[in-house]
Amino acid sequence: MDSYSNERPKGPLKVVDDFLVLDDPVEQQAFTEMVDVDGQAYAHSVLMVQGMYCAACADTVEGALCDLPGVVKAEVHAGTRRLIVRWDPARVRMSHLARQVGATGYRLLPVKEALSISNRLAEGRKVLWRLFVAGICMMQVMMYAWPAYITEPGDIPPDIDHLLRWASWILSLPVLIFASGPFFSSAWRDLKHGRIGMDTPVSIGIIVTFVASSLATFDRSGAWGHEVWFDSLTMFVFFLMGGRYLEYKSRARTAGALDDLINRLPEVCDRLKPDGTYEPVSVRRLVVGDTVRIHAGQAFPGDGVLLSKRVTVDEALLTGESHPITKHTGSALIAGSFNIASPVDMRIEKLGADTRFAQIVALMEKASTEKPRLAILADRVAAPFLALVLLAALGAFLYWWQIDHSRAFAVAVSVLIVTCPCALSLATPAAMLASAGALAKRGVLVRRLQAFESLAHVNTVVFDKTGTLTLDSVVVAGMQLRSGVQAETALSLAAALAQASLHPASKAIVKAAREGWSGQPVPLADWQARFDCSDVQEHAGQGMSARIAGHGQVKLGSAVFCGVAVAADEQGTSPRVYLADDAGWLATFELDEGLRPDAREAVEALKAMGIETWLLSGDRAGAAQRIAHQVGVDKLVAEAGPEQKLQEVAALQAAGRLVAMVGDGLNDGPVLARANTSFALGTAAPLAQAHADFVIQGGRVTDVVETLTQARKTLIIVKQNLIWAALYNFVSVPLALAGFMPPWLAGLGMAISSFWVIGNALRLNKMKKS
Amino acid sequence: MEVLYLLIPLSVVIVLAIIVIFWWALESGQLDNIDREGDRILNVN
Numbered sequence: 001m002d003s004y005s006n007e008r009p010k011g012p013l014k015v016v017d018d019f020l021v022l023d024d025p026v027e028q029q030a031f032t033e034m035v036d037v038d039g040q041a042y043a044h045s046v047l048m049v050q051g052m053y054c055a056a057c058a059d060t061v062e063g064a065l066c067d068l069p070g071v072v073k074a075e076v077h078a079g080t081r082r083l084i085v086r087w088d089p090a091r092v093r094m095s096h097l098a099r100q101v102g103a104t105g106y107r108l109l110p111v112k113e114a115l116s117i118s119n120r121l122a123e124g125r126k127v128l129w130r131l132f133v134a135g136i137c138m139m140q141v142m143m144y145a146w147p148a149y150i151t152e153p154g155d156i157p158p159d160i161d162h163l164l165r166w167a168s169w170i171l172s173l174p175v176l177i178f179a180s181g182p183f184f185s186s187a188w189r190d191l192k193h194g195r196i197g198m199d200t201p202v203s204i205g206i207i208v209t210f211v212a213s214s215l216a217t218f219d220r221s222g223a224w225g226h227e228v229w230f231d232s233l234t235m236f237v238f239f240l241m242g243g244r245y246l247e248y249k250s251r252a253r254t255a256g257a258l259d260d261l262i263n264r265l266p267e268v269c270d271r272l273k274p275d276g277t278y279e280p281v282s283v284r285r286l287v288v289g290d291t292v293r294i295h296a297g298q299a300f301p302g303d304g305v306l307l308s309k310r311v312t313v314d315e316a317l318l319t320g321e322s323h324p325i326t327k328h329t330g331s332a333l334i335a336g337s338f339n340i341a342s343p344v345d346m347r348i349e350k351l352g353a354d355t356r357f358a359q360i361v362a363l364m365e366k367a368s369t370e371k372p373r374l375a376i377l378a379d380r381v382a383a384p385f386l387a388l389v390l391l392a393a394l395g396a397f398l399y400w401w402q403i404d405h406s407r408a409f410a411v412a413v414s415v416l417i418v419t420c421p422c423a424l425s426l427a428t429p430a431a432m433l434a435s436a437g438a439l440a441k442r443g444v445l446v447r448r449l450q451a452f453e454s455l456a457h458v459n460t461v462v463f464d465k466t467g468t469l470t471l472d473s474v475v476v477a478g479m480q481l482r483s484g485v486q487a488e489t490a491l492s493l494a495a496a497l498a499q500a501s502l503h504p505a506s507k508a509i510v511k512a513a514r515e516g517w518s519g520q521p522v523p524l525a526d527w528q529a530r531f532d533c534s535d536v537q538e539h540a541g542q543g544m545s546a547r548i549a550g551h552g553q554v555k556l557g558s559a560v561f562c563g564v565a566v567a568a569d570e571q572g573t574s575p576r577v578y579l580a581d582d583a584g585w586l587a588t589f590e591l592d593e594g595l596r597p598d599a600r601e602a603v604e605a606l607k608a609m610g611i612e613t614w615l616l617s618g619d620r621a622g623a624a625q626r627i628a629h630q631v632g633v634d635k636l637v638a639e640a641g642p643e644q645k646l647q648e649v650a651a652l653q654a655a656g657r658l659v660a661m662v663g664d665g666l667n668d669g670p671v672l673a674r675a676n677t678s679f680a681l682g683t684a685a686p687l688a689q690a691h692a693d694f695v696i697q698g699g700r701v702t703d704v705v706e707t708l709t710q711a712r713k714t715l716i717i718v719k720q721n722l723i724w725a726a727l728y729n730f731v732s733v734p735l736a737l738a739g740f741m742p743p744w745l746a747g748l749g750m751a752i753s754s755f756w757v758i759g760n761a762l763r764l765n766k767m768k769k770s
Numbered sequence: 771m772e773v774l775y776l777l778i779p780l781s782v783v784i785v786l787a788i789i790v791i792f793w794w795a796l797e798s799g800q801l802d803n804i805d806r807e808g809d810r811i812l813n814v815n
Binding site: 132170 | 771774775778779781782785786788789792793796797801
């Protein structure tokens with residue numbers, strides 16, 4: 001066993017934990033669920049992998065688990081560093097799996113809020129530490145190198161020159177020891193695997209440059225030449241660490257958003273005791289069959305059955321249903337949806353991982369792991385090129401060694417520096433970062449830089465309805481009045497009642513009153529002054545009633561509640577709220593989902609760009625059709641649940657279409673993860689944001705169009721950059737091999753090519769203001 | 771220019787001191803949540 005694990009490659013961590021705590025059933029509950037496959041029970045666990053830097057690490061972790069007896073499937077999601085493993089509890093223990101992964105240099109941790117936060121902190125400190133050490137040393141080494149650049153040879157007295165070299169050498173040490181660790185460990189891991197990774201030439205370059213420069217520092221007349229490249233070395237490491245830092249930041253945000261979701265379920269709720277009183281208990285301690293009381297504004301802790309007479313719930317996040325739903329005794333309640341009316345009792349039937357909420361989360365985790373892993377592909381393509389670079393450097397060294405010892409080193413270092421994939425590897429991220437910066441100024445956050453590439457090629461945009469094309473809340477769209485009644489009077493009378501309620505219809509009426517029907521705002525104080533309300537009551541699921549001087553008993557709510565006869569043709573259209581006083585019907589308010597003002601403009605702009613637009617909604621066909629007609633999308637699919645949405649998008653992709661999904665709710669999560677690229681509008685649930693490539697904070701749908709245009713521009717710049725970097729290598733490598741290029745010129749060439757690439761990318765920063 | 775014999779070694783010592791001070795700041799948790807601190811300025815309450 002020991003000899004076996006000694007042969008395995010070591011990752012960046014030294015893992016000595018015994019992981020026995022992972023076998024504790026109570027602990028396991030948090031990250032493991034049981035699934036039934038062909039009559040056999042398997043455990044399905046999601047864990048966090050610590051120590052992962054790149055997509056290639058995912059292979060190592062998967063490789064460590066896949067061949068173990070009892071492991072059915074192990075998948076690592078490189079972006080979020082989550083491991084999803086299906087294993088047989090009868091044949092293997094979790095602690096054994098974790099120890100196996102530990103032997104390869106990675107640590108498995110249960111995905112748990114408190115733990116992952118402290119891990120993220122420790123990782124953040126390490127990244128920042130490396131960046132700072134490389135940065136401060138680079139600045140100072142550059143100062144020491146500067147005199148040599150601006151003077152003629154011999155202008156600097158030899159002893160000062162020597163002192164400067166010594167100082168450079170001392171300050172290069174921290175860069176080598178503290179900052180370059182990740183490159184060395186990654187290159188070492190690749191070496192153990194018999195592979196060449198992106199970090200291999202970088203590591204060799206760092207080591208060779210440092211060794212050659214050190215030898216030149218200590219022995220100026222030696223066979224190693226007398227050039228030092230400490231400035232190139234430190235600058236190079238700093239640039240690379242800067243990239244790692246940005247990468248870490250975006251990764252931490254994703255992980256943070258997921259943790260927020262886990263915390264979205266209520267932590268404490270009131271449980272009914274046998275003596276009829278309520279006690280607050282932790283949600284973890286709830287068991288199936290408990291009766292709990294849910295207050296207004298609280299989320300339901302589990303799936304269950306309503307015991308109280310009536311409740312109004314908001315399920316928009318889970319089902320896409322845009323209107324609040326009224327449920328009666330015995331109806332099913334869904335975990336994660338909200339109670340928006342009076343306190344009610346429910347009996348818990350399903351908890352935690354069994355709930356629909358948890359199933360949607362699981363669906364999403366799966367969808368995001370099944371994404372094509374482009375990063376690994378890129379690594380595989382790069383490997384032959386990098387191998388060629390190393391061979392060329394070695395060949396040049398051997399060739400020149402026979403001719404001139406002191407030049408051999410210089411030529412080999414020149415080749416390594418000149419072919420350093422710096423410009424090549426900067427070409428794409430620099431352009432994408434510049435674009436991301438420009439978009440951030442507009443309020444569009446880019447969560448995954450690579451998404452620009454897929455977005456530029458997108459030919460289908462799929463919209464969700466609720467909260468995406470429409471606003472989250474309903475608005476008063478129309479009003480019918482008893483003859484002789486002023487619109488302002490009816491509205492402020494209704495608002496006087498409505499302001500005591502949390503119901504979305506009430507909020508819409510208050511908002512309409514505040515803004516004024518004909519553009520004249522009515523100050524809040526006026527309602528109270530004009531109408532002396534007393535005995536205000538909310539009748540759950542029916543409406544509000546109050547006594548108001550001059551009007552008698554005033555009612556606001558459903559037709560039945562207000563005693564209003566409804567014409568047959570009025571039913572089944574948009575929802576209405578009625579207002580009645582002692583004299584009978586007074587006014588009718590027509591409510592409608594507010595369409596985002598720029599939704600139509602955005603859809604038309606997309607069509608003009610030759611992009612097909614779809615509307616994929618979980619809402620009823622009628623409501624979806626109306627919106628589809630208003631904004632003018634090409635195709636419509638209504639009444640689609642999360643699974644069906646996923647299938648629709650998969651079908652589009654199977655037909656060769658590249659899909660961008662624009663969504664907001666929890667039920668969009670899986671689709672967002674599945675689509676080629678995705679947008680979340682700012683008000684979206686944290687879960688949807690966590691899996692969207694772009695987050696639009698301003699809530700403008702036209703930003704989708706702007707982002708798309710920007711992505712296409714970005715791709716053009718990326719192509720220019722890649723062509724430039726390739727041309728540069730094509731010209732400079734033969735020169736370096738032939739010995740025409742001294743290392744300082746190679747370093748300068750590398751710097752200029754990098755600056756050219758960055759400068760070209762910065763053109764993307766100038767984005768037209770909205 | 772004899773002062774360079776003092777200044778150059780001194781600059782090395784200062785940079786090393788800065789690194790140590792930064793390490794102390796990092797380990798004492800001052801930089802754990804820099805984004806949040808930036809946001810806090812913009813918060814009214």
